[in-house]
Amino acid sequence: MSTTIGPKILAARTVGSLARRAGRGGGTSLPGRLLIKLEPHAIAILARRLSMGSVLISATNGKTTTAAMAASILERAGISLVHNRAGANMAGGVASTLLSAARRGGQIDGQLGLFEVDEFWLDRVAPELEPRAMLLANLFRDQLDRYGELETIADRWAAAVAARGEATALVLNADDPLIADLGRDAARVSYFGVEDPAVAIAQMQHASDSKHCRRCGAAYRYDLIYLGHLGVYTCPSCGQTRPQPTISAQKITLQGTRGSRFTLTTPEHSIEIELPLPGLYNVYNALGAAALCLELGAGIEHVADGLRGVTAAFGRAEIVTIGDRLLSLLLIKNPAGANEIIRTLALEDAELDLLAVLNDRTADGHDVSWIWDADFELLAPRVRSAVCSGTRAAELALRLKYAGVEASRLRVQADLPAALDAALSGLEGERRQLYALPTYTAMLELREELGRRGHVKSFWQDRSPAPR
Numbered sequence: 338m339s340t341t342i343g344p345k346i347l348a349a350r351t352v353g354s355l356a357r358r359a360g361r362g363g364g365t366s367l368p369g370r371l372l373i374k375l376e377p378h379a380i381a382i383l384a385r386r387l388s389m390g391s392v393l394i395s396a397t398n399g400k401t402t403t404a405a406m407a408a409s410i411l412e413r414a415g416i417s418l419v420h421n422r423a424g425a426n427m428a429g430g431v432a433s434t435l436l437s438a439a440r441r442g443g444q445i446d447g448q449l450g451l452f453e454v455d456e457f458w459l460d461r462v463a464p465e466l467e468p469r470a471m472l473l474a475n476l477f478r479d480q481l482d483r484y485g486e487l488e489t490i491a492d493r494w495a496a497a498v499a500a501r502g503e504a505t506a507l508v509l510n511a512d513d514p515l516i517a518d519l520g521r522d523a524a525r526v527s528y529f530g531v532e533d534p535a536v537a538i539a540q541m542q543h544a545s546d547s548k549h550c551r552r553c554g555a556a557y558r559y560d561l562i563y564l565g566h567l568g569v570y571t572c573p574s575c576g577q578t579r580p581q582p583t584i585s586a587q588k589i590t591l592q593g594t595r596g597s598r599f600t601l602t603t604p605e606h607s608i609e610i611e612l613p614l615p616g617l618y619n620v621y622n623a624l625g626a627a628a629l630c631l632e633l634g635a636g637i638e639h640v641a642d643g644l645r646g647v648t649a650a651f652g653r654a655e656i657v658t659i660g661d662r663l664l665s666l667l668l669i670k671n672p673a674g675a676n677e678i679i680r681t682l683a684l685e686d687a688e689l690d691l692l693a694v695l696n697d698r699t700a701d702g703h704d705v706s707w708i709w710d711a712d713f714e715l716l717a718p719r720v721r722s723a724v725c726s727g728t729r730a731a732e733l734a735l736r737l738k739y740a741g742v743e744a745s746r747l748r749v750q751a752d753l754p755a756a757l758d759a760a761l762s763g764l765e766g767e768r769r770q771l772y773a774l775p776t777y778t779a780m781l782e783l784r785e786e787l788g789r790r791g792h793v794k795s796f797w798q799d800r801s802p803a804p805r
């Protein structure tokens with residue numbers, strides 16, 4: 338087959354670069370989608386060229402950041418990667434990444450494939466990639482109109498996992514019952530989780546998604562809740578219980594939006610980790626990345642160095658300097674993710690200036706009712722000013738008002754550039770910092786606007802590597 342893929346690669350690349358030159362959309366996945374049309378097993382054919390094979394990362398929340406962390410660790414271990422960094426994580430994006438690394442004569446520029454995969458594409462991409470390891474980190478309710486029920490995804494994942502059998506090592510989050518259950522009959526599985534009652538929260542948040550046992554339907558009993566439905570749980574009916582994690586985070590110190598510290602404990606080591614990304618959700622991302630890389634044979638020192646050196650993925654806790662002001666970009670896309678951002682911001686000691694941007698385009702989900710499941714109440718007492726923007730700016734302002742933000746502190750400005758100006762000009766005090774909370778397409782628009790103003794590299798420079 339590899340003798341026939343050459344011309345198809347050339348055709349797909351040519352169309353991709355023509356589309357880019359013409360300024361057409363379609364993003365980084367266009368050449369890959371075309372290649373799959375020409376050769377349905379293009380991913381399998383090209384992935385087989387990787388001498389160290391591939392690994393796959395999927396989750397509702399945090400997969401881009403987790404993959405960036407794993408890349409940071411693996412690069413320190415001297416492994417060259419073929420990695421879909423741009424977050425193009427459906428089959429077309431994976432194929433595009435492989436396509437741009439492919440070389441003549443059946444060669445490929447890289448040893449190991451590192452692919453984040455959209456949760457609804459896992460069962461289509463995994464049989465092609467034949468990954469040696471899969472990190473499955475969490476399942477939260479995302480936009481319902483886009484994806485349907487959580488349990489449906491869990492069933493599809495279970496089938497994908499079963500189909501791989503012993504060929505794939507599983508790296509699973511012990512604290513997410515839907516995920517942990519995937520390891521029930523697995524031959525090769527390792528678990529990671531948080532082991533620190535001090536960072537548990539008092540009660541289930543609005544957005545907790547998976548309260549019922551996947552095996553028998555009874556409600557779980559939680560001894561500890563760390564984040565959404567992640568925690569230490571037992572099913573009182575059938576006895577399903579949280580597996581003991583072999584890779585864990587202990588003695589966690591959350592340092593607001595600056596980052597966190599924790600002790601990473603493995604069967605062999607216990608090491609201090611300084612993580613420059615904020616929030617318990619990033620501790621989970623770091624644990625997943627660490628567990629995956631240890632499974633691949635990385636040394637503990639590479640894990641610690643890699644996590645210390647990781648930089649924020651596109652729009653995830655990215656910080657942009659605008660003159661003497663700082664703008665933090667904190668993507669919110671579903672209630673569980675939003676709650677973690679809220680929890681992190683609530684740790685800041687100063688009053689907060691917010692630019693909250695809610696869009697209801699396809700990639701955001703047309704149904705924005707999820708904002709009512711996010712715990713903005715926690716944030717309300719800390720808000721000094723909030724400018725609400727986006728296609729659903731008014732509804733977001735209403736949500737914040739109901740959460741307890743005084744009307745005098747709220748402004749609605751649907752137009753994003755005008756909203757950015759309003760939010761920046763309202764900053765006062767010693768720490769002139771603005772926190773932007775955009776949904777997915779709002780984050781892209783905000784970044785484009787920042788690019789136009791010269792504060793960040795433009796969208797295409799940043800997001801799409803030049804075709805080689």
Ligand SMILES: [Zn+2]
Nearest residue numbers: 550553572575
């Ligand atoms: Zn049960």
